[in-house]
Amino acid sequence: MSNQILERPKSLTQKQFHYCPGCHHGIIHRLIAETIDEFDLREKTIIVQPVGCAVYIYEYFDTDVSEAAHGRAPAVATAIKRVSKGKFVLTYQGDGDLAAIGTAEIVHAAARGENICVFFVNNAIYGMTGGQMAPTTLPGMKTATTPLGRDVKKQGYPIKVSEMLAPFEGVSYIERVMVSSPKHVIKAKSAVRKAFKYQLQEKGFSLVEFLSACPTGWGMPPVDAAKWVEENMTKQFPLGVYKEVGLDD
Amino acid sequence: MAKVVIDQERCKGCGLCVAACNFGNLRIGENFNSKSYKVSEFVGEDCKGCGFCYMVCPDTAITVYRDEKVEVEK
Numbered sequence: 001m002s003n004q005i006l007e008r009p010k011s012l013t014q015k016q017f018h019y020c021p022g023c024h025h026g027i028i029h030r031l032i033a034e035t036i037d038e039f040d041l042r043e044k045t046i047i048v049q050p051v052g053c054a055v056y057i058y059e060y061f062d063t064d065v066s067e068a069a070h071g072r073a074p075a076v077a078t079a080i081k082r083v084s085k086g087k088f089v090l091t092y093q094g095d096g097d098l099a100a101i102g103t104a105e106i107v108h109a110a111a112r113g114e115n116i117c118v119f120f121v122n123n124a125i126y127g128m129t130g131g132q133m134a135p136t137t138l139p140g141m142k143t144a145t146t147p148l149g150r151d152v153k154k155q156g157y158p159i160k161v162s163e164m165l166a167p168f169e170g171v172s173y174i175e176r177v178m179v180s181s182p183k184h185v186i187k188a189k190s191a192v193r194k195a196f197k198y199q200l201q202e203k204g205f206s207l208v209e210f211l212s213a214c215p216t217g218w219g220m221p222p223v224d225a226a227k228w229v230e231e232n233m234t235k236q237f238p239l240g241v242y243k244e245v246g247l248d249d
Numbered sequence: 250m251a252k253v254v255i256d257q258e259r260c261k262g263c264g265l266c267v268a269a270c271n272f273g274n275l276r277i278g279e280n281f282n283s284k285s286y287k288v289s290e291f292v293g294e295d296c297k298g299c300g301f302c303y304m305v306c307p308d309t310a311i312t313v314y315r316d317e318k319v320e321v322e323k
Contacts, residue, residue, distance in 0.1 A: 002251075004312060016308070017307070020261075024307060025307070026308050027304075222263035223263075
């Protein structure tokens with residue numbers, strides 16, 4: 001007699017993801033959905049969707065979802081959380097959304113210590129619009145707008161979001177993870193679970209940064225792109241916990 | 250014993266599950282799905298049900314089944 005031990009989480013709809021083959025968005029969606037299921041939060045969750053590849057997140061999550069203008073998800077999430085008692089509010093944002101046009105919103109939401117979870121997907125490129133340079137593009141990395149590689153003397157240095165936000169007093173938890181191998185997926189799941197707990201215990205702002213592959217934008221096969229995250233992205237964006245104030249038992 | 254079932258229509262043949270399986274139980278087959286992706290297939294004989302393939306699948310195309318434990322009378 002066989003038992004089904006691992007299956008698609010209940011908080012995801014049956015809709016197929018539109019993402020390119022090997023894109024890590026799907027893994028990250030699944031981790032968040034599994035955690036919503038585990039904490040039995042499906043009826044209480046409101047996701048604020050990004051602008052970018054994950055803009056159709058409302059098609060995939062069987063929860064309430066609200067749209068926000070490009071980069072403004074933390075501001076919209078702040079409003080929702082403040083007026084909706086008992087709701088669980090999270091934003092899901094890419095690097096173009098969070099680290100470029102929405103820099104002011106994320107900085108001030110963190111500084112205010114808003115009791116929301118932010119899931120930040122850093123793939124070092126603007127995936128949806130054709131692979132242009134992002135604020136998180138690595139030095140020397142080739143993109144559609146830096147065909148010779150990012151020259152830090154001309155295009156500046158990458159923005160390290162986790163390091164930038166961790167010093168704010170309102171921030172309760174920040175960790176950078178990746179999902180390029182089973183071992184790291186398990187660690188990432190633990191980080192998602194912890195971020196949920198910080199909001200449930202009303203400890204303030206929490207953020208999990210995912211280093212993510214964009215095989216199409218990077219022009220690599222999916223397995224090579226996952227290796228590239230491990231070998232190159234982690235040098236620029238080291239994994240680990242950047243802030244943790246501690247949870248109640 | 251365990252087995253892996255792959256939803257052929259969800260699979261995009263990225264090969265991440267093949268790379269994650271330590272026992273060589275998965276491979277990209279010769280079949281195409283309706284979206285013209287060459288899909289992954291389960292060819293395992295000694296699957297342990299570790300779920301590594303499930304963990305790295307970006308399209309939630311994988312379901313893992315494992316046999317119930319049989320209690321042995323002492």
